[in-house]
Amino acid sequence: MSNKPSLLTVGLEPDIERIINDLLEKTEVVTIPMDVDQLMSEVSPPPCLVISGPPKEGLSGAELAQTLRMQYPELPLFLVCNAKSGFERKDFIKNGFTDAFLLPMDTTTLRAKLSDELAKASNGTIRVFRPVKILDVTAEEPLDFETSIFMPVNKRYIKTSNKGDAVDQSLLTKLKSSKMNSMYVPAEQMQNFYSYSAKKLRDMGSKATLSATEKRDKLASSVRDLISGLFTEEAASFESGQAMLKDCGEIVKSYIVQGEDAEWYSRIQAILGERGDNYSHAGNVSTLAALFSMGLGIGKPEDMALAGLLHDIGIAELPGEIQIKAPEDMTPQELEIYKKHPEMSINMIKLRKIIVPEIVMKAILQHHELYNGQGYPNGYFGDRICKEAQILALADKFDYLTCLKEGRPYLSPSEAIEHLRRLQVDDPSKIHYQPDLLKRLLTLFPGGIPTPTHNP
Ligand SMILES: [Fe+2]
Numbered sequence: 487m488s489n490k491p492s493l494l495t496v497g498l499e500p501d502i503e504r505i506i507n508d509l510l511e512k513t514e515v516v517t518i519p520m521d522v523d524q525l526m527s528e529v530s531p532p533p534c535l536v537i538s539g540p541p542k543e544g545l546s547g548a549e550l551a552q553t554l555r556m557q558y559p560e561l562p563l564f565l566v567c568n569a570k571s572g573f574e575r576k577d578f579i580k581n582g583f584t585d586a587f588l589l590p591m592d593t594t595t596l597r598a599k600l601s602d603e604l605a606k607a608s609n610g611t612i613r614v615f616r617p618v619k620i621l622d623v624t625a626e627e628p629l630d631f632e633t634s635i636f637m638p639v640n641k642r643y644i645k646t647s648n649k650g651d652a653v654d655q656s657l658l659t660k661l662k663s664s665k666m667n668s669m670y671v672p673a674e675q676m677q678n679f680y681s682y683s684a685k686k687l688r689d690m691g692s693k694a695t696l697s698a699t700e701k702r703d704k705l706a707s708s709v710r711d712l713i714s715g716l717f718t719e720e721a722a723s724f725e726s727g728q729a730m731l732k733d734c735g736e737i738v739k740s741y742i743v744q745g746e747d748a749e750w751y752s753r754i755q756a757i758l759g760e761r762g763d764n765y766s767h768a769g770n771v772s773t774l775a776a777l778f779s780m781g782l783g784i785g786k787p788e789d790m791a792l793a794g795l796l797h798d799i800g801i802a803e804l805p806g807e808i809q810i811k812a813p814e815d816m817t818p819q820e821l822e823i824y825k826k827h828p829e830m831s832i833n834m835i836k837l838r839k840i841i842v843p844e845i846v847m848k849a850i851l852q853h854h855e856l857y858n859g860q861g862y863p864n865g866y867f868g869d870r871i872c873k874e875a876q877i878l879a880l881a882d883k884f885d886y887l888t889c890l891k892e893g894r895p896y897l898s899p900s901e902a903i904e905h906l907r908r909l910q911v912d913d914p915s916k917i918h919y920q921p922d923l924l925k926r927l928l929t930l931f932p933g934g935i936p937t938p939t940h941n942p
Pocket residue numbers: 797798827853854
């Protein structure tokens with residue numbers, strides 16, 4: 487045990503410590519306070535990565551970085567902090583940190599980076615596993631990633647197949663009959679898992695031997711599988727829920743990239759990144775809208791992914807004080823300005839000469855229209871609103887409800903679905919979404935379809 491490399495944490499806040507421990511089931515974590523003497527002493531077992539809290543106890547950022555660098559010249563040094571004041575990522579990196587993260591916003595990125603770096607820095611001695619849903623896995627099919635299952639009783643991962651091998655049939659049967667619905671893939675092999683899942687989805691949609699209904703059913707059930715990952719125990723915390731949504735996003739991206747003419751996807755991600763837009767919201771909506779489209783057989787997933795990325799691009803053109811407010815906190819005048827953002831998104835797309843299909847423009851323009859005619863910008867009523875816009879609106883709503891916003895509670899995915907379910911009302915004046923579409927969408931979520939119990 488003791489020759490295993492450890493992770494060194496320096497002066498972390500308890501909630502950050504929790505996130506890190508949660509990620510690293512079996513890694514030895516050595517914790518020291520932020521104190522110069524302690525920083526200069528040897529720790530045992532030797533660390534392979536250092537995570538530090540923000541500088542304190544009379545240390546400046548530069549001094550902290552230099553002290554750590556002197557002691558650990560070769561190691562990845564991460565700085566993690568949860569207060570905005572004094573957080574300048576660029577400065578921390580300039581001082582010698584490998585990277586710096588501000589929580590809770592950067593949690594997903596931190597988890598991903600940590601998994602990668604730990605696996606690399608420990609030469610594979612430390613393994614980080616990610617829970618996944620493996621779509622349509624069969625016993626004959628070799629998988630190009632390793633799989634494991636997790637035994638909660640003794641908190642151990644047990645390898646179920648090597649990279650390049652198929653999963654054993656008896657194990658698959660056991661997994662199906664037990665409640666164990668996740669398998670685990672080593673973090674460094676996740677890319678292979680994304681490509682596998684995307685290929686499965688593509689194959690399902692194009693299989694010549696399947697009828698249109700069979701294709702739709704199969705896709706719906708796979709999307710249901712993917713979405714159910716957001717509702718499992720592993721996704722109980724906001725951070726892991728977001729990590730799972732990000733995994734779905736990688737699958738969607740891989741799905742699109744396997745199609746023709748996929749260059750635009752990365753190009754648009756780059757545009758959003760360089761503009762500093764709220765990428766996590768755009769990315770989440772894009773993922774959800776593409777999944778909803780696949781699961782319901784409405785529109786093209788690639789169009790919906792594109793609409794998701796671009797739907798709020800116009801918000802960045804609004805005055806700064808409006809951008810940071812939630813619509814319900816705006817003054818009537820501010821709200822009037824905010825309501826122009828769908829049109830501003832369209833203008834921005836034209837201005838940047840981003841070429842998108844007409845239906846994508848329509849969905850973006852109509853993403854705040856409501857079925858009862860009370861939406862904006864045009865107050866369209868009923869089926870005048872295109873289905874693609876309604877799917878986009880539902881993805882937007884789901885992400886809005888489950889996102890972490892300063893000063894307001896966020897809903898868990900299950901609570902968000904309950905919220906959507908309550909929107910199915912009989913009073914026509916209160917209907918926000920096309921009733922049949924909302925009903926079908928809810929079947930993609932766990933609990934949405936009545937599960938057959940037993941045959942009498
Ligand atoms: Fe919007």
